[in-house]
Structure formats: structure tokens, C-alpha cells
Amino acid sequence: MPNTPQITRRELLRSAALIPVAGALAACATPAGQTPASSAPAAVATSAANPFGVGDKPLEVWIFDGGFGQEYATTIHQPLFKSKYPKVEIKHNATKEITKVLQPRFAGGNPPDVIDNSGANAMDFGALAQDGQLQDLTPLLDAESWDQPGVKVRDTLDPAVIDFGTYDGKFSVVGYANYIFGIWYSKKVFTENGWQPPKTWDEFLKLCEAIKKSGKMAPFTYAGKFPQYLYEPLLTMAAKIGGTEVLVNIDNLEDGAWKAEPLKQAATAWAEIGAKYLLEGTAGLDHVQTQTAQNKYKVAMLPSGSWLENEQKSTTPEGFDYAMFPIPDFGSSDKLPYGTLHTQPGENFIVPSKSANPQGGMEYLRAMLSKKAAGDFSELVRTVSVVKGAGDGRPLSSGAKSATEALAAAGTNTVYYRWQSWYAQLKDEAIAATGQLMTGGVTPDQYLERLQKKADDIKSDSSIKKFKR
Template identity: 30%
Template sequence: MKKTKSALSLAMVMAMAATSVACGSGGDTKTASSSTAPASTAPAASVKPAETAKPKEFKMVLRHIEIKDTAKSNLAILQDVVKATEAEVPGLKFELDGVEDVVNRDTKLKAEMQAGSPPPIFDLFGGADTQNYSKAGRLLDLTPILAELGLKDKFMNLNEFTVDGKIYGLPRAGYVEGVFYNKKMFADAGVQVPKTWDEFLKVCEAIKAKGITPIAMAGGAGDGWVINMLANTLFVRLGGPQIQEGFAAGKTKWTDAPVVEAFKKLEELKQKGYIDKNVIATKYSDGQAKFYTGQAAMLFDGSWAAGGIMGKNSTVAADASFFNFPNLGGAGDDMINGGWSNGYGFSSKLNDSELKAVKAFIKNFYTEANQKRALKESGNIPAMKLADIGDASGLVAEVVKGQLSAKKGAFPAFDALVSPAVKKTLEGTMEELMGGKVTPQKAAEKMQAAQDAK
């Protein structure tokens, strides 16, 4: 602010001070009015310069899912971004709300969306979730913001967050799903990375003969989605991505032959003792731990698991590698389950100060440096286009190689294409299949009934 000329009256100085306070109190505060005061005879030199008002503090909840030990690196990146954004936006104070992934998606966020009161910033799943919430008017349209920030063409793929040509969410990272394996256990059993289903079964049998669980897996206590990952890969391998693309439209059915055959193969792995016998009583984190503590030779999981496998509690970091699931002779061979589904969404109900904070958060979080850091430290597949992968090496590099080995590209997770209710039904149904409570055919019929109900 320029210095006040000596000819200004005290009344004018007071009026300017009042205006300064009103302007400095935040983007949503109205400018205070002032009435005309009698002229003062006090000398202008005795008037002290108006002090700059302290910015009005405002708080914003930021809902995230980086709560597990294996997510500490991701959390550190988020915390650094929070600090940078708070320093950039006067008065801003974030409140980090860490919630378990499934609880956030299926319970808390769903209830908040129904009530019309989601947090300003929150973890959002692409596909059906984004479509439903955007059509309900709950999500902020990010299309003009990305153009303003110069980020419009910086992402690998925004399809799962795009509805009717508008973008409603931004992926934090991509993912691929495949098989992490212990190279030393493979060598000791005299087997190599399998390329076909028959070769895969032989690998499992040789590992089992060594007294080692071939495949670590979880599926109990609400973690049926872990089994879904392998089931998804199996039925797309056999039927191609079109099998799941047609579920919602009725062009294909869960009772079609490729799905039933996939369920049969999953059952076969369990019956032969190749999948952990305690699968339906095992939590996700415990299933991961069985692999990275050397109790199993393989783990079917997403690329996000690399952080735990390379973490301080791992005993197999030096021996861990990754391969794309073997081909089954179907239309989905040479593909990989992968995409950009998990990210951040933003409430459509933001005031001016909150909108400014959201723009700063997006600018600070979505950078090439952060993407490379997440790749190196957590094995996160970049969501943004990078010139190179920096100094990422070891298991992370192997995961990227596994992605590149999928010559036909990636297909999205099935739950990005069906309703949350159908997704939930498959979780329970796969737990029943692994527990021997339903046959593959009955499992398929149960799934189609759930699909028909939508």
C-alpha cells in the first residue's frame, strides 16, 4: 500500500483502515461500510499507519486413505503438499482425515454424498462412483481448472473420471495387477515364470511340493475384493474386456461361459491347495505379509503392494519380482488389469476461499516430481505423463516392465463398470466359492441375479 499523504484527514485514514481489514479477512467477507465523520484538526503526522489485518483462518477437511504402514511414503508426499498449500493460501488450515479405503468408499463417502455433505477434498474412485456422484451434482467440475493450471493434457488417462465430456476427479496414480513372486523360491523349486495356465499349475505344484504355500491371498472380514482381483483377470483373459463392458448394458451375462470357466479355475486353485487354505479368514494386510515375510512364493496383488514388499518388515525385498498373469488362450490374452481409478474428488459446494485452496492443492500435488517420488518410494504407477521414470529401480522397475509386457494394453477393473451393489455381491460370492459353499455355476447365477436387480 502506498504511504498516506499528509493532507489526508483522519476520517479518510480510518475509512481506509476499515476497508483494509475487510479485504484482508478472506474472499467471502463483505467489505465493511463506513459513515462520513467530522473533519479532524489533528496533524496528519500523528496518525499511525494502518496495520495489515491477519488473514481470517478457515479449515478444510481432506479425506485420504493413506493409513496403512505400507502407505507411509504416500502420506509423506500428501503432508508435504498440505504444508506447501497452507503456506500459499492465507488463513488455510487442512484437517487430514485418514479413513480405511473400503470404509471410505462404501460407507462414509456414500452416506455423505446422499446427505449432500462430502468433505471439500476426498479420496474418490472412478467409474460408477464418479458417474453417480457427478450426476447428483456433488462433484466439482475440474475441466476449467485443469485448463487454467495448464494440466489439461498432462495425465495418462482421465476416462474413469470423465462424465459427458467433463472431468470430475484426478487419479493419484495408476495401477496394474499381476503376480509378485519370490525368485529364490522359484529357483529352489526349479521353475521359471509361467507363460500359460498349464505352466502356472506346474509352478504351483512344484512350490507346494517344497512345503511352501504357492499363492498368498486374503478374502475374509470384508476383504473379498482381493479375491475379485484374480477373478477379474481370469474372466477377462478368457472372454476379453468386452465381457465386462457388456454386463451393465445386458450385452453379456455373468452366466456366460468365460465367467463360469474363470470361477472354475479359481476354485481349482483353492481345491488343489495352491491358494492359502485360510484365505477367507485372512485380512488383506496379513495376506500381503505372508508373501513379504517368506511364507508364500507368490502374491496376486496390485502395484501398490510394492511399497510393503520393499519395506522395513520385508524379508524378501532382494528376491521379489513381478510378472503379468499367464495367458489362458482367450480374447483377453496379452492384456493386464490396470488403470487410473483411485484419485481425489472435490465437493461442488465450495466458497471462494475453498476454491482457491483446491486450485493450489491440485497445482502442488500433481507435479512430475511427486509422481516420480511416488513411483520410487511406493511403486505407484504414474498417473501423469513423464519423460522418464527417474531413478526408480528394483521391484518398481519390474512392475513397470510387467505393464509394458501387456502388448494389447490394459483393461479397467470390473467394478469401474458395474454398480457398487454388484461389486459387493461378487465379494461375498467369491468368499463363498473359496469356502466351498457355492459351485462356480451357482456363483455365476447369483451374480447375474444381482446384475438384473440393478
């Protein structure tokens, strides 16, 4: 592999927007003791127990310090890895600013060995794949499970992990948690006030009106500084109205995909929520502030994923009892039934192809994907793992139980989209435009026209690699 990676215009623009060019690489010099990526790894014999030939080289791990925190890495995954490789020094790091901190490391040719590339500031997977920066993890899938002898890793995983982690025919991203999205609320609050989770959009509007008139709290909020929290229920509603092809067409950059009637109906519906029922000041609040407002009983409902309960564990009052409900039916002609959920693998781990120790990085992921490690993770951070059966027999918190039951009820009626991880420019545009939609800065038609234009620009830009589902 070349010592000087070829960074595309796309990736340079992304990093330049976030980091001053001068001194960027100097600020992220190789940590003391880290072997340069160009050094040839020492040859170590491979076996079923050590399928990648891991030796004694140090292993540098970076964790996104978000909804799941970083404790799971230091108390579950790393001790498990060290139990088999005690001589390997693990250099643990955590940050909320993945792109800002690690993008220069890729540009400098010395990325770390394992990265939890997650959160609002995750690096652009599409650009990393296009530039050959991601290790091919197919050998990981074909390796024997860490703690299930005779079983391949691929056979222990939810099949969606492989679908979502494949870029241009190469499996290179491991989603570790099963993200389950919905509208979250307190069972205590709903029970005390006689409020019922709505099953139709009319019921949802009536509930919002009743909460507003009660004067006890605002009906609804979302992370105003991170409007992707709101475009998630908007897109899920559009898929319910028009079927999964609505989201497939967006992913595939089909002509006019963003102007489809189901998207207009969904955008119009959520714009009404923005105009009438938001917590005051929502546009200026981040996800933690809005979630904390809910914990303080200042707002009744908000959209989020199944990491929410763990993210708020330090501020959630006793007896709050998190629960979630799916996006309500918009009308009787919806193509998808009540209970349809947006769910997909998340908390995405990668092994950079130009790291100093990709062998150790893949083995670290193999340890993570053991049934015990995944089960311990699920129990610690109150969520659902992608490893089959990892949560069996383990106690579930209120929110995790609610999300698990919703997923079971949904059955095969689940939806997802890929464009936000494939095309960072489109994600940036959607974030900005959704914020304006919810504050009345653009009409639903203007909102969709803006997103269609950005999608068309990407489609016609030959420098951007295209993906298809």
C-alpha cells in the same frame, strides 16, 4: 446449491448398512474452525498462477491410509501447496474407513474439501455423481500445469485418467496412481527354488503342484476377507480368453454378460485353485495378513496391485525382491496375448461440490499433479504415477521396476472394468459370491447366475443411474 442435499435411496441404504442412523450426523459434526458449506467464498481474482481464486480459507483434506500410507500428503503435497498459499490452514486427516467416517458428512451437507476416496471401504462414486455431490473438475484439466508453464493439466496426464474420472459426461474424479495388477512373488524365493514365472495356465498349475509338494510353503493365497483381490485375476483371465468385450458387456449391464463362456472358464479355473492350492485359513485373512505371510515365506504367490510393495515395506525382509507376472494364457485360442494386463488409474481423489472450499480443493489437486509432486510421490511410495514423465530418471524399487516393465511389455494390450465403481450393489454381491466360489460354497455356474441376477436387478431399477462405456 441447497443447504440440505437430496440423498437417494441407494445412498441411504449404503450408509445405513454401515452406520447406525441415530447419532450418525452428530458424530461427524463440522470440525472446529471449518466454515459451513453454505457460506459464500470470498471473491479472489483469478490468474494463471491462481486459476481458481484461492484465498485464505482453511482446507480440510482426508487421505485413505492404505497401501500408500499418508506420508506423501504431509511431506510432499501439503508443503508444496503451503509454499504458494502460506496463510491457508490445512486440516489433515487420515482413515482406513472412508465411507463410515465421511458418508455422514455428505448427508449433513458439510463434506471436507479434498478426499482420497480409495480402498475397500471407498464411497460409491456412482451414487455421489448421481446426487450431484462431485465438483466438476473440468476447469482443473484446462488450467495451466503447476510447474510446466504453458501446458494444460490435461496434457500432462495419462489419457485414461480422464476416461476413468468422467461420470455422466463430467470429469469429477482424479486417479493419481497407475494401478498395475498381477500375481506377485519373491524373486529370491523363485530363484532359490528354481521356479519360473508361468506363461500358461498349465504351467501355473504345475508350479502350484510343485510348490505344494515341496512342503516349503503354500502355493497361493489372496485376501480372503476382501475377495475383490481374487475377482480381479478372474475377470482379467476372462478378458484374455474372450476379448475386451467380455468386460465391456459386464460394465454395460448387457443381458447375459456374466454367463458368457469365458467367465465360466475363468471361474472354473480359479475355483480349482481355491480347492487345491490355498494357504490354510485364507478365507479368514485380510490383505495385510496374507501379504505378511508371503513376507514370512509361508506362501509363494498372491494377486495384488502395484501398491503392494509400499504397503509391506515395514515387514518385507532384506533381499525379498518383489516382482510380478501377468495372468497366464489360458489356452491357444485366447483372444488377447500373453502379457495382457489389467491396469487403470487408482487412488481416486475428489472435491465435494458442497464443501466449504472447493476452490482450494481444486488447487490442491493441481499441486498434486505437478511433475515434481508426482515424481516425489512415485519415488516415496514405489509406484507409477499418472503424470507423464514424473518418474523419469528416478530410482525404481524391485517391485516398481517389475510392474513398469510389465506395463511397457503389454503395450496396448491392457484391460479394465468400471462396474465396481458404478454399481456398489454389484460390487458387494461380487465380493460375497467370489468368497464362496473360492471356498466351494457355490459352483462356477451358481456363482455366475448370482452375479447375473444382481446385474439384472440393477438394470431394471429405475432409481439407479446407469453408466455406459
